[in-house]
Amino acid sequence: MFLKNVNEVSGWIREKMQIATDESYRDPTNLQGKIQKHQAFDAEVASNKRRMEGVTVVSTEMLVRSSRGQRSTGFVLIGRNLGCHVSQTSCW
Numbered sequence: 335m336f337l338k339n340v341n342e343v344s345g346w347i348r349e350k351m352q353i354a355t356d357e358s359y360r361d362p363t364n365l366q367g368k369i370q371k372h373q374a375f376d377a378e379v380a381s382n383k384r385r386m387e388g389v390t391v392v393s394t395e396m397l398v399r400s401s402r403g404q405r406s407t408g409f410v411l412i413g414r415n416l417g418c419h420v421s422q423t424s425c426w
Contacts, residue, residue, distance in 0.1 A: 336392055343389050346382065350375070 353375060359368060 336389075336396070339385075339389050339392075343382075343386055347386075350379065
């Protein structure tokens with residue numbers, strides 16, 4: 335279940351990163367449409383925040399509990415890195 339959640343959130347983030355890095359904002363035409371697009375983007379990110387944080391919390395809990403089993407720790411690190419990417423903070 336954890337890996338499924340990580341994959342779903344990771345895919346969602348990749349989609350949003352493509353939108354966020356689109357440079358069409360440089361074109362000064364249709365500003366109202368761009369503002370509406372930005373507001374919709376912000377709302378979608380905010381509505382998915384809990385899901386993204388959930389992956390980070392579970393991965394942190396698993397990392398703390400797992401002092402053995404490198405395989406599971408690897409999965410946890412994937413989730414933790416995903417959470418760091420989402421929050422744009424340093425997790426280490």
